[in-house]
Amino acid sequence: MSRLVSYRKQGPVAVLAIENPPVNALSPGVPEGILEGLKQALGDEEVKAVVLIGGGRTFIAGADIHEFEKIHAGEARGLDMILHAITELEQSPKPVIAAIHGTAFGGGLEVAMACHYRVAVASAQVGQPEVKLGIIPGGQGTQRLPRLAGAAKAAGMCAFGEPVKAADALSCGIMDRLIEGDLLAGALAFALEVSDKTPPKASERAVQGDPAVFASLHAEANKRLRGQMAPHAAIDAVEAATRLPFRDGCKVEAQLFENCLKSDQSKGLIHAFFGERTVAKIPGIGKDVLPMPIRQAAVIGAGTMGGGISMVYANAGIPVRMKETTQEALDHGLATIRKNYANSVKRGRFSEEFVNERLRLITPQLSYDGFEQADIIVEAVFENMALKQQVFTELDGIAKPDCVLASNTSTLDIDAIAAATRRPEWVIGHHFFSPANVMRLLEIVRGKQTSRQVIATSMDLARKLRKVGVLVGNCRGFAGNRMFAPYCRESVFLVEEGNAPERVDGALYEFGMAMGPLAVQDLAGLDVGWRIRKEFRHLEKPGVRYAELDTMLCERGHYGQKTGRGFFVYDESRKASSNPEVMALAKEYAAKAGIEQRAASNDEIIERCVYALINEGARLLEEGMALGSVDIDIVYLNGYGFPAWRGGPMKYADLAGLKKVHNKVCEFQRRFPDIWQPAPLLERLAEEGATFSSYDKSRG
Ligand code: 3HC
Ligand code: NAI
Secondary structure: OOOOEEEEEEOOEEEEEEOOOOOOOEOOOHHHHHHHHHHHHHHOOOOOEEEEEEOOOOOEOOEOHHHHHHHHOOOOOOOHHHHHHHHHHHHOOOOEEEEEOOEEEOHHHHHHHHOOEEEEEOOOEEEOHHHHHOOOOOOOHHHHHHHHHOHHHHHHHHHHOOOEEHHHHHHHOOOOEEEOOOHHHHHHHHHHHHOOOOOOOHHHOOOOOOHHHHHHHHHHHHHHOOOOOHHHHHHHHHHHHOOOOHHHHHHHHHHHHHHHHOOHHHHHHHHHHHHHHHOOOOOOOOOOOOOOOOOOEEEEOOOHHHHHHHHHHHHOOOOEEEEOOOHHHHHHHHHHHHHHHHHHHHOOOOOHHHHHHHHHHEEEEOOOOOHHHOOEEEEOOOOOHHHHHHHHHHHHHHOOOOOEEEEOOOOOOHHHHHOOOOOHHHEEEEEEOOOOOOOOEEEEEOOOOOOHHHHHHHHHHHHHOOOEEEEEOOOOOOOHHHHHHHHHHHHHHHHHOOOOHHHHHHHHHHHOOOOOHHHHHHHHOHHHHHHHHHHOHHHOOOOOOOOOHHHHHHHOOOOEHHHOEOOEEEOOOOOEEEOHHHHHHHHHHHHHHOOOOOOOOHHHHHHHHHHHHHHHHHHHHHHOOEOOHHHHHHHHHHHOOOOHHHOOHHHHHHHHOHHHHHHHHHHHHHHOOOOOOOOHHHHHHHHHOOOHHHHHOOOO
16 A cells, blocks of 8 residues: 555455645645545455545645645646546545545545545534645536535635634535544444435535626726636636536646646746745754743834734733833823724724734733733834844843843844843844734844754744744844835836836736835835935945935925825825826926936836845845745835745746846946945846745755
């Protein structure tokens, strides 16, 4: 028997158990093992039925996604063996029962649907999450699922990829029975009940569809998964099941599957899937470095960030003390937290009971009482070095010796903050993104002396806080904001050159960004950058062009959304419309500064903004400020609204070809020599015909 699928007999029932940890993916060898086991069962007269079950923590989490990467690289073929196993399972003259725990996702559910019956424990989940990888079900799932669950349910599941709980799967016809107690025992009993019945085949059922349902799902996909092709392909494949015989429907599925698999979108999304898991692994910090348990937390500051961070801890069930300097600031912070929670209840995200429990975990206070018990203290006071250093000196005197001291600074030097303590190895940056309780990204900033255990604890904590933690180096702006600066600069330059903010933001929105860069700057507050700029003006080089338009808007009191006017004008519901003043100011300024007014094409807008990100990303990478280009991608996907289906800026560059990117950057250099210089790493990789991903092979 295959080493990945075991075979045993329990009375008249053959049990095939998949043993391919951690998630029993259908890697090469697994379909072969199923086929071998099935053959053995069919050849054994004593066997009356077959149970297919997953060993370990789950049934089958789907096809092996690494195989798709190999297909992308031209190193593997397709799904032949999985399809072969699926066909043989359904054709079996002896009933086959899928016994499901954990997840039956993707190819896992497709295998289960080829079985004649499905039973599951109540905690099990099923789903067709392929769209999250930029593909559609390729194991005939788009044809069997509608025949079991109905076309509308199936199209929704395939288009959006959300999992369905066992009870829901039972009520919609995917599941035949829920098993209480031991799954295998329940499945064996079920097998005996059906052993003398003619095995029912899902592929032989009839299915009907309503065109209006498919149309409304397409519309929903346009909104929820803007720019992606797989959701539409998935709906089309299910629709085919409603008008074609099973075999012909499978051909449609196969064609659509192939189109999606060979697209850059699936390359980007698969990169994002593995990337999120890769960034959690820190070279040099192995399993020998144990993360410390975080049972109690404390936060200093109850402003925008401090309040949000306190909510993050409370939401993860960790009690948190939140300290302010005045009762007024404390009350204000707490009122904002209550308002945010109330909104979540209104939107149905949290129950009232959940919120009350979370609120009980937050202790607002004006003193350091109880801080000596905290396992972690997160500082989120004003962005001012002297103040932060003073706070850290105070913490040094209060915190227990093994307390992680984290700063949420977005621009300041972590080493300088750490120097205010006698324990710099315990100091680290935890850069949350606003709103902290919503945004998934947590940049974890490693100082010169930060210990490996503090890093391991921070990475582990990020997961517990349901954040994506990415380790970055200590430089101005860290990874995300440092790259964001030239991206925003280009967007403002383009306006100064006479392109309306709607055009600039529109091109980047079309590219897939969640928001255009100018709207983001309006949201963050133009005054934030203005203040920083004033502080660092002495560092500006004479004769070099800097973005001026945002400064000019600030000088007129237009700070963006908070004043109702910035690059756009905002009404009371924060709906944006064009600000005619901006183009007039741009024209006046361009004339004065000798800037040529010229309409940029969509391509130019995208290239100048996105290549600015990539070029700075390459510098970060070479300086070691990010462990790999994949880390930069994960920062951008989770903190900056970069479209996941493009894989992140660095993967996007790889897919576009580094030669092309480099050539463009050189062209921009010729046009704007004081601003654009190709990053040496970009230059080198382009010359070698290499990619950022290949550079990552030695990540760290
Ligand atoms: N193929 C290959 N590796 C997989 C995998 C898969 N389908 N699913 C998970 N893994 C790997 C992860 O990369 C991770 O590896 P690592 O430890 O080396 O980083 C390991 O398994 C554990 O995964 P998680 O850390 O994600 O474990 P969780 O317990 O948090 O989650 C899960 C488990 C819910 C199964 C989650 O891993 C998941 O959603 N996996 C993807 C499921 C999926 O997309 N299935 C469809 C695949 S496409 C398909 O089936 C096409 C078909 O139509 C033919
Ligand atoms: P904020 O101005 O909203 O809040 C700061 C709070 O700290 C104020 O309520 C103030 O009363 C309090 N405070 C000041 N000194 C204190 C002390 N000694 N003890 C206790 N409380 C004290 O500022 P915001 O936006 O929350 O920023 C906080 C930090 O987070 C800054 O370092 C900022 O750079 C960083 N940050 C901000 C982001 C944002 O989008 N606002 C995003 C990521 C990081």
